[in-house]
Amino acid sequence: MAQARKAARFFSFHVRPWNLLIVCGAIFAMATIFGFFGRFWWFFDLFSHFRVQFFIGLGAMALCVAIRRNYAASAFFAIFGAANLYTIVPLYIGGLPEPAAVSKPYKSLLVNVNSDTGDPKKVVELIQRAQPDILALEEINDRWLSALAVALTNYPYSKVVPRNDNFGIGLFSKYPFTKCEDWQTYLAEVPSIIAETQLDGTRLTVIATHPLPPAGAENSRLRNDQLAQLPGFVRQSKSPVLLLGDLNATPWCSSFEQLLSESGLHDASQGRGVLPTWPTYLPIFLIPIDHCLHSDDVHVRRVARGPSVGSDHYPLLVDFVLPSRGRD
Numbered sequence: 001m002a003q004a005r006k007a008a009r010f011f012s013f014h015v016r017p018w019n020l021l022i023v024c025g026a027i028f029a030m031a032t033i034f035g036f037f038g039r040f041w042w043f044f045d046l047f048s049h050f051r052v053q054f055f056i057g058l059g060a061m062a063l064c065v066a067i068r069r070n071y072a073a074s075a076f077f078a079i080f081g082a083a084n085l086y087t088i089v090p091l092y093i094g095g096l097p098e099p100a101a102v103s104k105p106y107k108s109l110l111v112n113v114n115s116d117t118g119d120p121k122k123v124v125e126l127i128q129r130a131q132p133d134i135l136a137l138e139e140i141n142d143r144w145l146s147a148l149a150v151a152l153t154n155y156p157y158s159k160v161v162p163r164n165d166n167f168g169i170g171l172f173s174k175y176p177f178t179k180c181e182d183w184q185t186y187l188a189e190v191p192s193i194i195a196e197t198q199l200d201g202t203r204l205t206v207i208a209t210h211p212l213p214p215a216g217a218e219n220s221r222l223r224n225d226q227l228a229q230l231p232g233f234v235r236q237s238k239s240p241v242l243l244l245g246d247l248n249a250t251p252w253c254s255s256f257e258q259l260l261s262e263s264g265l266h267d268a269s270q271g272r273g274v275l276p277t278w279p280t281y282l283p284i285f286l287i288p289i290d291h292c293l294h295s296d297d298v299h300v301r302r303v304a305r306g307p308s309v310g311s312d313h314y315p316l317l318v319d320f321v322l323p324s325r326g327r328d
Helices: 002-011 017-035 042-067 071-092 120-130 142-147 217-236 254-263
Strands: 106-112 134-138 157-161 169-173 177-184 191-199 202-209 241-246 290-294 299-305 316-321
Touching (some): 017 042, 017 071, 042 071, 042 217, 106 290, 120 142, 134 202, 134 241, 157 177, 157 191, 169 177, 169 191, 169 202, 202 217, 254 290, 290 299, 290 316
Parallel strands (some): 106 134, 202 241
Antiparallel strands (some): 106 316, 134 169, 157 169, 177 191, 299 316
């Protein structure tokens, strides 16, 4: 009997909740560190996207272990929670002042429809309700274009590259294009659209783009390559610039930071905080990867997340104004 009890104890496995909490906190702390070294390895870069989740998780763990009077572990978790908070707070600070003389307000809408799960009826309703002046649609194919035709009739100017691999893209405008072209990187071979519009006498360059998701070393390299080429188009523009896209990168990703630094563009979320858009089906893991970036001479008045349209992305609505005269 004694031998049987010893054997039972040997094969039994007891997990104490508080010890498990310590292990989880250590994992979150390690993931926090990894996120700061994303520029060196694609796998580390994946951890940079979840700053909000790490902050909330480490903060909760610090509080829980403090209740158990494990102050050393509480301080450890609090320090790493603060490291994540340090990267989040800047998004709630700043923002560009509105210029003295501006155009009338305009609206833009970005929708990654998700060609497999999106609901065309909901996308049509959103477009008709929002009435954007500039509309960027991503992951569209011929079937989607047919389903959205009733809403797209309000956009006489458009450039569309439909594809069946989730990288079709379209740019639609109520105002004429003075020039428009589709462009794709040599390596990734996914299209972007670059157009210059004439908005009531003021020119605006609009870039719609959708890099590959960073799923693995090769895709991460291709995403970074596409983001790295965008500043060249921004510098060539002689008019204000508005960039819309599912960039598959968060504001804390090194390639996103490099894009802002080299292009001189601003994140429209600056001063407005974190606006997570993906994945809609896992709210606890929502991260901001759908973006509006803009040049100094575009003033964003409002950035809002649109309603669910059946996609794994939430739409992004942006209200903006331009200086009364475009750049020469």
